[in-house]
Amino acid sequence: MDINLEKAAGDVIKEIAEKIKNLNKLNIIVAGKTGVGKSTLINTVFRGEMTTTGIGKPVTTHIQEYTKKDIPLKIYDTRGFELKQEVQDQVKKEIWDTINAGLASKNINEAIHCIWYCINTASQRVDPEEINWIRELSEENKIAKVPIIIVLTQSFSKKNAEQMKNVLLEENLNIAQIVPVLAVDYEISDDYTAPAYGLDNLIQVMGEALPDELMDTLSYLQIVNLEEKKKHARKAVVAATIAAAGEGAAPIPFSDSFLLIPTQLGMIVSITVIFGFDVNKSILIALLSSTIGSGGATLLGKTVVTNLVKMIPGIGTVAGGAISASTASVITAALGEAYIQILSLVFKGEMSLEELSSKKGKEMMSSFFIDELKKGKGK
Ligand SMILES: Nc1nc2c(ncn2[C@@H]2O[C@H](COP(=O)(O)OP(=O)(O)OP(=O)(O)O)[C@@H](O)[C@H]2O)c(=O)[nH]1
Numbered sequence: 001m002d003i004n005l006e007k008a009a010g011d012v013i014k015e016i017a018e019k020i021k022n023l024n025k026l027n028i029i030v031a032g033k034t035g036v037g038k039s040t041l042i043n044t045v046f047r048g049e050m051t052t053t054g055i056g057k058p059v060t061t062h063i064q065e066y067t068k069k070d071i072p073l074k075i076y077d078t079r080g081f082e083l084k085q086e087v088q089d090q091v092k093k094e095i096w097d098t099i100n101a102g103l104a105s106k107n108i109n110e111a112i113h114c115i116w117y118c119i120n121t122a123s124q125r126v127d128p129e130e131i132n133w134i135r136e137l138s139e140e141n142k143i144a145k146v147p148i149i150i151v152l153t154q155s156f157s158k159k160n161a162e163q164m165k166n167v168l169l170e171e172n173l174n175i176a177q178i179v180p181v182l183a184v185d186y187e188i189s190d191d192y193t194a195p196a197y198g199l200d201n202l203i204q205v206m207g208e209a210l211p212d213e214l215m216d217t218l219s220y221l222q223i224v225n226l227e228e229k230k231k232h233a234r235k236a237v238v239a240a241t242i243a244a245a246g247e248g249a250a251p252i253p254f255s256d257s258f259l260l261i262p263t264q265l266g267m268i269v270s271i272t273v274i275f276g277f278d279v280n281k282s283i284l285i286a287l288l289s290s291t292i293g294s295g296g297a298t299l300l301g302k303t304v305v306t307n308l309v310k311m312i313p314g315i316g317t318v319a320g321g322a323i324s325a326s327t328a329s330v331i332t333a334a335l336g337e338a339y340i341q342i343l344s345l346v347f348k349g350e351m352s353l354e355e356l357s358s359k360k361g362k363e364m365m366s367s368f369f370i371d372e373l374k375k376g377k378g379k
Pocket residue numbers: 033034035036037038039040041078079080153154155181182183184185186187
């Protein structure tokens with residue numbers, strides 16, 4: 001049984017699109033006074049520059065929702081939030097109405113998953129009214145339990161941010177976390193620019209606060225935290241490795257080894273979605289041919305595995321026309337890990353997406369794969 005490389009790559013492309021289309025939608029309310037940096041924050045954390053290129057439409061007097069085609073994210077942006085008691089109460093009520101409408105829908109795609117309350121660190125102090133407002137919001141939240149994250153924006157002074165965080169901590173508010181960030185580099189003087197930081201931390205906190213059903217979505221959407229993507233992608237590798245090994249340790253006949261391929265391709269789909277890159281067919285062909293493909297058109301055929309086993313003694317056995325469970329899992333794990341490593345280089349800007357299908361890209365994938373096989377042997 002031969003698996004055609006072209007066809008496999010084409011199937012993966014289709015499955016990636018399908019998986020992205022079916023991701024659960026993430027809905028976030030972003031609140032805070034005018035000019036604190038809400039839009040800047042949203043546009044730097046998530047793909048799509050939602051608040052500048054997305055479609056905004058009013059939901060209530062003070063809440064505007066932003067969506068964008070093909071992006072599983074909805075941002076509820078509060079507008080005109082001033083510290084006049086009357087307006088404050090109104091905004092709070094509008095937030096509650098929005099949360100309750102989401103709860104009533106009993107649909108994860110309509111629920112509000114998180115609230116970011118933004119305070120500008122550069123303002124030096126938190127108004128007591130603002131603390132009150134957050135307290136009241138978090139009190140009402142006791143049943144709905146929507147995670148509230150206080151984001152200290154424009155925290156170019158880490159010292160001020162730390163002070164502000166401590167002041168807020170002393171208030172014992174019922175919130176998930178307080179996270180200082182600087183979304184974009186901040187020019188302090190001609191010769192000093194404070195570098196952006198903290199966004200990866202915000203994503204880590206989100207990862208802890210959101211339900212599992214939203215982890216793929218969060219990974220796909222966020223463009224600031226590589227470790228979160230890697231961690232999540234490794235879960236897909238572990239799942240595929242277990243599936244590849246099968247329930248028992250029974251050898252997998254070569255005539256059946258094509259059964260492994262869907263598992264491995266499914267893993268490639270998951271990792272691609274988590275990284276969120278626009279991977280095309282030639283990249284996938286490059287990846288597969290430089291790892292589990294032979295020079296020809298077959299994937300994980302007998303010759304491929306026999307050669308790998310010969311080249312790297314200790315990764316398992318090929319006996320009696322069968323591949324052992326341990327060999328299957330070592331190869332699967334190595335493929336997943338090699339793909340994660342190469343995509344990490346793209347994330348860090350050390351390699352372009354186009355380069356992946358070049359000779360250099362293929363050589364790198366191949367060498368990552370071999371290194372991983374060596375590490376995995378005898379496990
Ligand atoms: N350098 C730098 N500038 C920032 C940062 N965050 C916000 N700003 C600047 O602060 C100003 C206000 O930011 P916005 O993101 O528009 O603030 P907003 O909260 O969306 O404001 P409204 O939509 O009016 O409520 C803009 O000029 C931003 O460029 C940051 O992290 N770094």
